[in-house]
Structure formats: C-alpha cells, structure tokens
Amino acid sequence: MTDTMTPEQRHRCMSHIKGKGTKPELLVRQWLWGHGYRYRLNVKSVPGKLDIVLRPYRTAIFVNGCFWHGHNVQIENSKLTIENSSCCKIPTTNRDFWVAKIRRNQERDERNTRILQENGWQVIVVWECQLKPAERLERTMRKVELLLNNNLLAQYKHHQPIPYTFGDDEPFPMAAENTA
Numbered sequence: 001m002t003d004t005m006t007p008e009q010r011h012r013c014m015s016h017i018k019g020k021g022t023k024p025e026l027l028v029r030q031w032l033w034g035h036g037y038r039y040r041l042n043v044k045s046v047p048g049k050l051d052i053v054l055r056p057y058r059t060a061i062f063v064n065g066c067f068w069h070g071h072n073v074q075i076e077n078s079k080l081t082i083e084n085s086s087c088c089k090i091p092t093t094n095r096d097f098w099v100a101k102i103r104r105n106q107e108r109d110e111r112n113t114r115i116l117q118e119n120g121w122q123v124i125v126v127w128e129c130q131l132k133p134a135e136r137l138e139r140t141m142r143k144v145e146l147l148l149n150n151n152l153l154a155q156y157k158h159h160q161p162i163p164y165t166f167g168d169d170e171p172f173p174m175a176a177e178n179t180a
C-alpha cells in the first residue's frame with residue numbers, strides 16, 4: 001500500500017493517535033480515528049476537563065479508569081463502608097484515603113456531566129474494563145457509534161427538511177462524466 005500522506009498530514013494524524021493520555025483513552029481514540037471519526041482533545045471552550053470532544057455530534061466522551069473513578073462502586077458521603085466491584089478494588093490499607101479520593105473524582109465527574117448536559121452536550125462514558133479484550137472493545141465502540149449517530153440525529157429532530165423540487169425551466173442536473 002502506498003503512503004499518500006504528506007509529512008504534515010502524517011504528523012497531525014500521529015499526534016492525534018499518540019498524544020498524551022492514558023492507555024484506555026488511547027484505545028477509544030484509535031478506534032474512532034480508524035473509523036473516520038474526528039475529534040478534539042482537551043477543548044477549552046467546552047466546560048469540564050474533557051477527554052474527547054466530537055463537536056459535530058455535540059458529544060463528549062469520558063474514558064474512565066475503573067479504579068480512579070470507582071466503577072460500580074457506590075460511596076456514601078457519611079459512612080465509608082463500601083463494597084468493591086469486580087474492576088475497582090479499594091486497598092484495605094489507607095482505605096479512607098482512597099475512598100475519599102475516588103469519591104472526589106466521582107463528584108467531579110457528576111458535576112462535569114451536569115454542566116455539559118445543561119449546555120446541550122451529550123455525554124458518553126466508556127469504562128476501562130469495557131475495552132478489553134479486543135472483541136469487547138469492538139462491542140463497546142459499536143455502541144458508542146450508535147450513540148454518536150443518535151446524538152447527531154437528535155440535533156436535527158426539530159429541523160424540517162427542505163423539500164427539493166425542480167422548476168419547470170430548470171434542466172435536470174446531470175452528473176459530470178468523463179466521455180473521453
């Protein structure tokens with residue numbers, strides 16, 4: 001296969017794929033990029049610290065580490081008696097410290113999600129454990145793709161399609177063809 005990218009294009013492409021970021025986020029970005037989705041990272045004009053922003057879809061994707069964001073872990077504010085989940089096991093040593101830290105992250109996630117939604121953005125959360133092995137990644141990302149396309153359609157829900165009719169004197173449009 002010939003490489004048709006200019007050095008600038010390649011650099012832009014690679015910087016999207018490499019960049020900085022955690023491994024799970026990278027998997028999501030690589031999948032999106034490979035399937036033709038273009039996104040921005042750490043967009044300042046959109047509220048919250050965002051992982052991946054797809055502006056035409058008005059959608060932000062958060063890729064959460066299961067431990068740091070407490071996947072399936074319910075933390076009560078008052079009491080710190082919590083259950084581990086299969087992908088988030090909180091150490092018994094310094095348990096209160098870890099619980100408080102994870103709780104803070106969860107609160108920040110909730111706050112960011114609320115602000116985004118109030119501003120008309122859709123939020124998709126992808127968890128680290130949903131990205132391995134490869135077939136699970138594929139399943140997860142197909143769901144993400146479905147959500148993205150739903151979000152795109154939702155923006156046009158109230159938009160009336162413009163009926164297209166040909167005027168009497170308007171010639172039927174011809175496709176340009178090479179007749180040589």
Ligand SMILES: [Zn+2]
Binds near residue numbers: 129130
């Ligand atoms: Zn998980």
